[in-house]
Amino acid sequence: MKIRLTCPIVLLILLLDLTSIVHAAPPQAQLLRLATTTSTENSGLLRDLLPLFEAGSGYRVHVIAVGTGKALKLGQNGDVDVLLVHAPAAERAFVEAGYGIDHHRIMYNDFVILGPANDPADIRHSDSAADAMQRIARHSIAFVSRGDDSGTHKKERQLWQAAGLSPHGKWYLEAGQGMGKVLQISAELLAYTLTDRGTWLAFRDKLPLQVLFEGDPVLYNPYGVMAVNPQRYPDLNYAGARAFINWLISDQGQARIGGFRLAGKKLFTPVAGNDTVMLKHRPDTPAQ
């Protein structure tokens, strides 16, 4: 009887031993926590960049990929060390409120409007992004919104505003999910949606959607990096955040960003070096 009872326990302990081959948490000092948007993670950019940075600096980066709104919130609460996001207005507000420092613009890509190939709202012939949005609303064709306060959602609201509309009705669907999920929903419903080009390229082969509108300067999508202010949270890894930022704007980091390809296409254009510093704002007593 004793043997029968111990059998599952031994098995459990064995399993636990097996799983200890998984890396334990790295020591706290070496760890850098990066909150970023789903677009940098899903496109594969970070997988390309981070190993190089980690090898050169000795830091290990933990990536928490969420929408820009959530990423900023994580920074505001001091739960991460550094942010890589795309919502210039919100980033500026974040720095001005004293939550972020060492804010740099590092690269951009652009947004595109996707829709079903037959383009029922005829946005192909729009003169501007705002015009495209007006056409979708006028025809009441389904449009899937991120609805999650992400950088893409902020841009979408800006476009509706420029179009002089506040979208509502059965055709306007707020998904409240990440970019990939929203693309899948749009594909199933044959709806229009706004997406960053990176996520689109990653999904292109799997979806019956097409880029129907692109190229309006308003669709420019700049990415910024910044450290969470160590004056607010002295125990954050500010040195690591600085090292990461400095590497991203260095020649090596910028070249790597420019060289990144997805499905054979260049995705991000590096911009550091020319007008890199958006706002300089150093702490009086730099950490370390």
Add this chain to the structure above:
Amino acid sequence: MENLIDATHQAIVLLLSGNSELWSIIGISFRVSLSAILIATIPALLTAFALSHWQFPGRRLLITLFSTFLSIPAVVVGLTLYILLSRQGVLGDWKLLFTQTAMVMGQIALCFPILVAMGHTALQSAERSAWETARTLGAGSFRALYLVMREVRFGLLAALLAAFGRIIAEVGSSMMLGGNILNYTRNIPTAIALETSKGEFSQGIALGLVLLIMAFSLNAMLHQLQGRGRPVS
């Protein structure tokens, strides 16, 4: 769009090819959930025993509370701990948000009520008479406790399996508390959520298969034990 058969086929290839990322995710899942269940089991079973053995004020209320917590959504557990563990939170100084420890804490909170509620039901069925017989025959309290637990071991094992089944498959609290960090806090359920959001269905199915195979083996093991435990008439 991939179809289900293709995705399943790719999933099996992925598993068999020893894809290191996939196996790291599986390892993390087991490490976290087994830690949670190992930590929770003894205090939970002692609680269940106390509830079935002693009459004390508030006992009914406690039983009702534990049964209520059976249906608490994992995201609510996640959110509560998230608010506590964030730097802004009461326990912010522990710096545990987005670590495996935080995930273990969430899973303990999820499996504890199951162990107590199911353990209590199992113990109730045998407790009084077994306890008194053991005491009459001269067993000490600890010895009697052990004998009672042994008497209802299949019920307790079923509680253990149900609890483990809930936490190994739980996505809400792991996602919030772990942050889905690759090679650190990305476990099977959060990885499935991520891969499906990326449209990588075969990865999602591969991980789903692992969960199913594991659940099947555990249940088969339990049935084997139960079969052996039955008296031959």
